[in-house]
Amino acid sequence: MSNYLLTDNDYADLPENKRKKFAAIERKCRASLGELISQSQNGSYDDEARAEYIAIVEGAARYASLDLSLSTDRDFIDEYNAFRLKAISLSSQIMLESEDDVSLENSVRLASRTRNFIEREISSLRTSIVESDLPDKKKEKLLKMLESLRTELHMNRFNIVKSLAIIGSIGLVAVNATAFTAQYRQAYENILKLINADKELEDAERERLGAPPQPLAIEGPKASPTRSHNFELDDEIPF
Numbered sequence: 001m002s003n004y005l006l007t008d009n010d011y012a013d014l015p016e017n018k019r020k021k022f023a024a025i026e027r028k029c030r031a032s033l034g035e036l037i038s039q040s041q042n043g044s045y046d047d048e049a050r051a052e053y054i055a056i057v058e059g060a061a062r063y064a065s066l067d068l069s070l071s072t073d074r075d076f077i078d079e080y081n082a083f084r085l086k087a088i089s090l091s092s093q094i095m096l097e098s099e100d101d102v103s104l105e106n107s108v109r110l111a112s113r114t115r116n117f118i119e120r121e122i123s124s125l126r127t128s129i130v131e132s133d134l135p136d137k138k139k140e141k142l143l144k145m146l147e148s149l150r151t152e153l154h155m156n157r158f159n160i161v162k163s164l165a166i167i168g169s170i171g172l173v174a175v176n177a178t179a180f181t182a183q184y185r186q187a188y189e190n191i192l193k194l195i196n197a198d199k200e201l202e203d204a205e206r207e208r209l210g211a212p213p214q215p216l217a218i219e220g221p222k223a224s225p226t227r228s229h230n231f232e233l234d235d236e237i238p239f
Contacts (some may be wrong), residue, residue, distance in 0.1 A: 004049050005032040005056060013144055018064040023094040025060040026087050029053050050080045057087050066090060104206075107157040108199040117194055118153055121187045122146055125170075132180050138173060145170050160195060167191065 010028055014021045033053045037046050054070070061068040068087060070079065110118075129142045145166055152163045167188055174180050 004036060004052050005029045009140060009144060013148070019066070019094050019097070022057075022060045022064040022066055023091040026057050026091040029056050030084075030088070047076065051076075054080060054083055058083075061087070061090075104157075106161045107159050108195060108202055109156070110153070110158045110195075110198050114194045114198050115153060118191055119150070121191055122150055122153070125184065125187055128180050128183050129174075132174075134174065134180070142170055142173055145173070158195070160199070163195075164192075 006025070006028060010025075014024050030053070033049055036049050040046050040049075058068050058070065068083065068090065070083060074082070126143065126146050129139055129146070132139070134142070149163055149166045149170075152159055152166070171181070171184055171188065174184060
C-alpha cells in the first residue's frame with residue numbers, strides 16, 4: 001500500500017508555515033480517507049487506510065513540533081477515533097489562527113449570495129477543465145488550484161490577495177487552452193466584480209460607523225445663583 005491518501009502534488013501545494021502545513025495535510029488526508037472508505041467494501045482495506053492516516057498526520061505533527069502522541073493501551077479502532085478527534089481539534093485551532101492573520105484591508109466578509117455565485121463559477125470552471133483537451137497533469141494541477149480557491153471561499157473572511165493569486169495562477173497554467181481561456185477570463189471578471197462589490201459595501205459601512213463615539217464629559221453640579229442679602233432696611237419698623 002502506498003499513497004492512498006496523498007500524492008506528491010499534495011505535498012508540493014502546501015503553505016510555508018509549519019503549523020499550517022500540518023493543518024492542510026490533516027484536512028487533505030481526512031477528506032481522502034472519507035472518500036476511500038465510502039467507496040470501499042473491504043474492512044481490512046479500510047483499517048489499512050486509517051493506519052496510513054495516523055502515520056501521515058502524526059509525522060506532520062512531529063515536523064511541526066505539535067503533540068499528537070499515541071496510546072498503546074487501546075485497540076486500533078479506539079486509538080484511531082481518539083487520534084482523529086485530537087487531530088481535527090488541533091487542525092481547527094490552527095485554521096482559526098490563520099483567519100486571525102488575515103488583515104481587514106486585504107479581506108472581506110462575503111455575503112451568502114456572493115459565495116453562491118462564486119461557487120457556481122468554480123463549478124463551471126471545474127467542468128470546463130475536466131472536459132478540456134489539456135494534459136492530465138495540468139488538469140490535476142488546475143483542479144487542485146480550484147479546491148484551494150474553494151477553501152478560501154468558505155473562510156470566515158475571504159482573503160482577497162491570496163485568492164486572486166490563485167485565480168491568476170490558474171490562467172497561467174491554462175494559457176494554451178483556447179476554449180478554457182475564454183471561459184476563465186469571463187469567470188475572473190465575474191468573481192472580481194462580486195468581490196469588489198462586497199468589499200466596497202463593507203468599507204462604506206465601516207466608514208459610516210467610524211470610530212466609536214467618545215464619552216461625553218459629565219459636568220459637575222452648577223452652583224445655585226447667590227441671592228443678595230444687602231437689603232436696605234427702613235428706619236421705621238411698622239407695628
